[in-house]
Amino acid sequence: MESEMGGQSENPDENDPLVxxxxxxxERDRRGAAESEPSVIRRLGxxxxxxxxxxxxxxxxxxxGRWLDRLTHSQLFWTAPLLLIGFALGVWSAWKWVEKA
Structure with missing residues (x-):
């Protein structure tokens, strides 16, 4: 009878996005249950x-920045932007590290 229906698959639920x-x-739940949770020490690390x-x-x-400010006899001309650049680089690196882990 299925051949009369134009060659549809045996299980119509296979095409249902909800299924x-x-x-x-x-499958995610099964894999999560199979993998052990890291210890508290590992999380703190x-x-x-x-x-x-x-x-x-x-x-x-x-x-x-402080070194460059001393060389150029400026107050915070180099320190402030290099502080922000260093912080942005650190946050970006942390984001990539967390994303990978």
Whole structure:
């Protein structure tokens, strides 16, 4: 009888987007249950690394800015923008690190 229906698949639910989304959700749940949750120590370590990923470029920008300000005898001409650039670079790096993890 199915051959009379123009060659449709055996299971009409295969083309239903709601059924496909439910299957994907069930598969995600199954994989999540199979993978173990990281320990508290590991999470604290990740938070520490994340902090240093932001702080290091920010401090580097401040130190380079202060050095350039001393060389050029300016007050905050180099420090302020390099501080902001270092902070932006640190946040971007942290975002990429979290996205990858």
């Amino acid at each position: 496909r989304a439910a299957r994907r959700g069930a 990740q938070i520490g690394v994340l902090g240093w990923v932001i702080v290091t470029p920010t401090l580097l920008g401040v130190f380079i």
